[in-house]
Amino acid sequence: MSNASEINYFTESGSVESVNVRIDEQADPRLRQVMESLVKHLHDFAKDVELTQAEWGTAIDFLTRTGQMCDSNRQEFILLSDVLGLSMLVDAINNRRPSGATENTVLGPFHVEGAPVREMGDTISLDGKGESCLFEGRVLDLKGNPVSGAKLDVWCDNADGYYDVQQPDIQPQWNNRGVFVTGEDGRYAFRGIRPVSYPIPDDGPVGQMLAALGRHPNRPAHMHFIISADGFETIVTHTFVADDPWLTSDAVFGVKASLLAAVEPGDAGDTMWKSRFDFILNKAGKD
């Protein structure tokens, strides 16, 4: 502990305590915990690198421009969180599962509630573009039993690398989206296109930061899934095309080793490609 002068008045060495001692005793305990840790890590960062006034000014300008880039269609602060690995970290902290259960990855900004429920085997591709691909597999519990009545909400970009909501005047509504519900056998199957990689929006401050770090903005090709079933934890995840060139350098760090799905030549007379992946659900209320 510092002496009274170091708490009441600012000193470089006592800076963290100077700030945190001001939080009122009546403040929400969780808010106190979060803010005390934030101030400690923020000050430790500035001390570790001996941040200059000019660098501080650059940071203020960067954060300001990031906020001002946001509107109803663009959330540049989420993008910043994504490219710093923070979004994936928060997702990981909040979705720890036992070994064997399918892992989460980031939701991303393009999920839309209310996609049409389709019959098993139906296609989700409505624009006729891209290389056809069959997605199939099972929804199982941790003991290998099929999960009946599991809802799979799936979505992906089109062959040009855009989601339907990014091109409302070009793509049919609900293009490359659908909801499928498993039967007794726990199996799912739907047709779509072989996913294609695409860049995150890089015409703003986050793109400038990536460029300065020598990082590309691309995400490896993937299919999004939200899988929910009564009595099980909901999974928010992707499967990733296992030979994608951006697989080990996803701009938002979404790839986990367990989420790779080989895309192989399809069966004669059916789709060009097929992608098999089994999803393993963890019982709700268990870790």
Add this chain to the structure above:
Amino acid sequence: MSNASEINYFTESGSVESVNVRIDEQADPRLRQVMESLVKHLHDFAKDVELTQAEWGTAIDFLTRTGQMCDSNRQEFILLSDVLGLSMLVDAINNRRPSGATENTVLGPFHVEGAPVREMGDTISLDGKGESCLFEGRVLDLKGNPVSGAKLDVWCDNADGYYDVQQPDIQPQWNNRGVFVTGEDGRYAFRGIRPVSYPIPDDGPVGQMLAALGRHPNRPAHMHFIISADGFETIVTHTFVADDPWLTSDAVFGVKASLLAAVEPGDAGDTMWKSRFDFILNKAGKD
């Protein structure tokens, strides 16, 4: 070091390395150092508090609103930096001085270049408001020798707690501002008003954060000084009225114990108050 899978693909335990390994070898070395430290402290923070998805969302929203509060007259991110003690910390890191030399404090947003040069003893108060106060003292080097030709650029708020630039239609231009240059004796003297405390702008996201933490927005009464002289380090500082009620709880942590200046009754027939303070300059190029 982690194994290849932990570097290439995201894991909770290897999250920092996952992100930092992506910085290109050709990136600027200082940028690399700053970003690696930022990512480490940011992830350590999220792990320390086990940040929830909801809290992350609140933070994204807060930062977005902070950016969108900024315009040509309002810099909410600087205000955020101020109330988290970061502005003072960066100032301290970049202005370390030997014992005995006058310490820096934050510049603040209200300095204006080009204030009128006035004669020693002149007043800077042009609006006739407030309790009159004489400011006097010496500018000395670390050996106690007077510094000749030292320029003192001084400014403060008026009796209502506003700087002239905040009330361009109400206050005379250059109200409570002036530049004074010392002679051979190193002495300075000017008349103005006894400084009054005022709140920082608290009608935005930063004000909401302060309220949630049970912190008030007030700054203790102070007079701003920039003191420059050939061959010496420039000092950016304030003197603080030594009996101000907010002295130990300045919303921006600007107060250092060495910067308190007693404000005492003035001499008969002169100003109501007087405030004496000697400024001690450090030779340029020395630490």
